[in-house]
Amino acid sequence: MVSEFRLKRRVQFYETDAAGIVHFSTYFRYMEEAEHALWREAGISIAARNSEIGWPRVQVSFEYSRPLRFEDEFEIHIRIVEIGEKRIRYSCALTCGGTGIATGTMTIACVAKRPNEPMKSIPIPPEIASRFGVAAEGGQAS
Amino acid sequence: MVSEFRLKRRVQFYETDAAGIVHFSTYFRYMEEAEHALWREAGISIAARNSEIGWPRVQVSFEYSRPLRFEDEFEIHIRIVEIGEKRIRYSCALTCGGTGIATGTMTIACVAKRPNEPMKSIPIPPEIASRFGVAAEGGQAS
Amino acid sequence: MVSEFRLKRRVQFYETDAAGIVHFSTYFRYMEEAEHALWREAGISIAARNSEIGWPRVQVSFEYSRPLRFEDEFEIHIRIVEIGEKRIRYSCALTCGGTGIATGTMTIACVAKRPNEPMKSIPIPPEIASRFGVAAEGGQAS
């Protein structure tokens, strides 16, 4: 059962902007990158080909404390904070050399994908839900 | 005095992902695009060359209701909801043909930019603050 | 019959990098943006939902003369230079206030999209090919 994941990453040049720092929208890509690594750690792909379910994001946020710059090496620590009937909620902390950079949240919903129909929220299948657990309190991402 | 802005936009192909919809991180770029248009409407650039102040983001969020797809035409409505001594807070609503797509928030801070020093939060210069006002209640982005 | 298109555009902040200029990969997004506008001008979408054909890129290039910066207003001029049995070839020129910025090329192929099978190159359907023509020589994008 998987409840958290730590991903090490280096800032790429195309992730920076003219202010000389990582563009704020990029942090959401970092958070997603760690989320998908967590799913692989749990033995599944969040977007397997031909899968009939999908996982759209319903809420996301970030608070920024310090900037990241080109070639900075940092860590993304993502934790599952809630597993509901139809949704999973994460929190996320970015650190660089032990210094806090930013903290984020993300809620995803389980939906049925049917061609040419709106996405419909459905309960998380047990074979998926059983692979994940809620992370213990007290982690640095809380 | 400028307090809100409505930007019309069309979804570009490179903004979509393998789920067939606009990637959730792209909405933050849409929000910023509307913010910068609002600043131009107020007669200034948020990132003029050689400017000694900058406007890093300190908090951002989005809640998603419905997806956007390639070539959808939509509107980004950004509103100033608070002007503090050192910060400006926005809310933002995306709609497509009158249907709500997503709502976002963003807080930016005024900082002094000095080479090789950390960014330092400073009061918003009066010649900038005087150009902006808080949007009236009751708009659709509230 | 459509053979070229001129798209006006402004540089967005998220398109710049830490060198203070538009990231070189962004130019390919500009070229594609103009291409898709050209297709709409011809009355069709290059990626209509449920379409059984697709248009992957098989070759692209850019040569860069001068940089673009945040909020620069520029023009993308895309021209069809060849329509083959299975491929369309474009050239593209970016200018800013009359000054040449960059020139690009792009070749796209018509393919049949079948679930779980490799993409297969097919002849361009006549109802599509008939909408497009080769641009006259002598344009600034040549």
Next chain:
Amino acid sequence: MVSEFRLKRRVQFYETDAAGIVHFSTYFRYMEEAEHALWREAGISIAARNSEIGWPRVQVSFEYSRPLRFEDEFEIHIRIVEIGEKRIRYSCALTCGGTGIATGTMTIACVAKRPNEPMKSIPIPPEIASRFGVAAEGGQAS
């Protein structure tokens, strides 16, 4: 002396588009990512803070053979094919499980960066040029 570099990478979701494959503009980011890793392998950063020289791209291209999809693991093999007085030229090959995906080229120029002046092409400093060599013929990226 460094002349080539092989970087292993996994496709991220935000790199895909609504055609279900990696967006063609993303390959240029992959090529740059490998280039910057090659420079680090040579002991230097291509964009060190406060550096008075920069390395804008003057020409880039890609030819695409097969698509990449979400979570594909692939290799970027970049090679230096020419070191001129003022320019460096690379070639690049992407492979996935031994299968050719795409091949690219990139030429970068050494420029002096002076505030508020146009970039000016200059000879590559010897302390930089001496770290790099031209890769031997016969590699798969040729």
